[in-house]
Amino acid sequence: MTTVRRPAGATVAPARPAAGGRLRRTAHDVWRYRWIYALIAPTIIYFVIFAYLPMIGLQIAFKDYRVFRGMWEGPWVGFEHFQTMFGSEKFPQLIQNTLLISFYRIIFGFPVPIIFALLLNEVRRMWFKRSIQTVTYFPHFLSWVVFAGIVVNILGPTGMVNTLLVGAGDDRINFLTNPDTFRSVVVITGVMKEFGWGAIIYLAALSGIDQQLYEAARVDGAGKLRQIWHVTLPGLRPVMAVLLVLSLGSMLDAGFDQIFQLQNGAVLEVGDIIDTYVYRVGLLDAQFELATAVGMFKGVVGLVMIVTANYVLRRMGQRSIW
Template identity: 60%
Template sequence: MPKAILKHKFIYLMILPTFIYFLVFSYVPMIGIIIAFKDIQLFKGIWASPWVGLEHFRTFFSSIQFNRLMGNTLTISLSRILFGFPIPILFALLLNEVRIGVFKKAVQTITYFPHFLSWVIFGGIIYNLLGPIGAVNLILDLLGMEKIDFMTNPSIFRGMLIVTGILKEFGWGAIIYLAALSGIDGTLYEAARIDGAGKLRQIWHITLPGIRSTIVLMFVLSLAGIMDAGMEQILILANPLVYSTSDIIDTYVYRIGLQESNFGLATAVGLFKGVIGTILIVLGNMIVRRTGERSIW
């Protein structure tokens, strides 16, 4: 092992800053998990506060809000995976067929630009478009049609969350698939054309198999975030009228942790969410590895 480190010392030096970053900001703070098992009293500190064991977990699981929070979180997350996961793939496939370089770069830039906008800015754009006096409702009113309550109707609001979340990120997600598409041998397409294969057959028999490992890898990674339903987006756009369909575990943790200062319960709920995400990504990676696809580890 020491010989291998010395042989590749410059590579290890390159990854050292990243290692230190994750050590300091991801692994060292994990010591704070102990808060989930204590009744935190600020004047006593973390270590001197009384131990309560699994009391915070029992409180959360027996809460009347548990079913609603889990239902909303899973519904929003699974809907984003179901509808949002294929869109970057389809967009990358379509963009890969464009032969006009300037147009292709312009479309790619426009679609992935929203990724770099914070939800504060993007949420303001959405509100100006879909709010009660937004552009969409003003147009509907001018056409003599009934206005749509995007921001106050609980069922419509959930769909709006899913759609706007996908619109913000699909262009950025397509970059990974475009990079994978660039690695496919062009002679395969030439041979397919000689054999009389059309575009759809080329995509089905060459393109999709060529990026299959990337698709599987991204799907496994998406499983880790199945308990993340977009807290920042919901905090920016939601209001009390739509909490029934938009209140998720992360917003619950925000309220009880920062607003009500119940740090023990908030940490316990966050730990529960993290454990579920870890189990899902480990199981997903195990299944992928056993099917012969490229796994994360």
């Protein structure tokens, strides 16, 4: 019998486990960590039921849908509804309004929670710090129905601001019915409602920064601003990058709840966004196919933007979502 000798120092690649062995190992790991899987099971079930199963209805965008015939019986019409969407005279204005409002929110709203978290982190009186934090993130728990009512009572024609203006001898300013001021009101009120809640994430990230870095900076003679610039902001950069990617992914989601509550006929030219258009076309006019096509278009664009932003961050060496 002839024997084959391996050269000295040669290694033998480990044999791949059989399919049955991999399945048994996977089953063993699932059973070993069964309580962890039990904890995440409700979340998985929630997303499967309310996020993935409804995607079956996307086929309505490619069919001649009739309510009484059902979703499966409608004939296929291809991209007819998408052609109607792109050929609509209102569609460019909807895209412009949605992108402008989302862009203003990112430009003016993204830095506010960061600045607020930096200021709040310097407060040494814990009772004062907790009080301010509670007051600022409480509006997050209010629905836009309630918060919009507060905005109307403050900025409406007979609201607090106009009452003071009239008392001072000035004219009333129609903040909510003036196309020149409506977008500013939407952006400012949106930031006021959410900046306290957004600051919680940055405060949690600030607590994870090594305090020895601040001590080393003080030894080198760095003042408070230098410490923030060279220690604090670099420590917040990964969190900022991830939240920026998520913000870019929702560029076409300009906030239906808020704009629907504040919108009126006088500001449709500057305040009508994709979501309010889908509401009118889909629910009020019963054009479910067109509404589904518009919603699908918005989802695809959001997916492309979040993947692109995540890829750019990875190329820049920053922490990304995946």
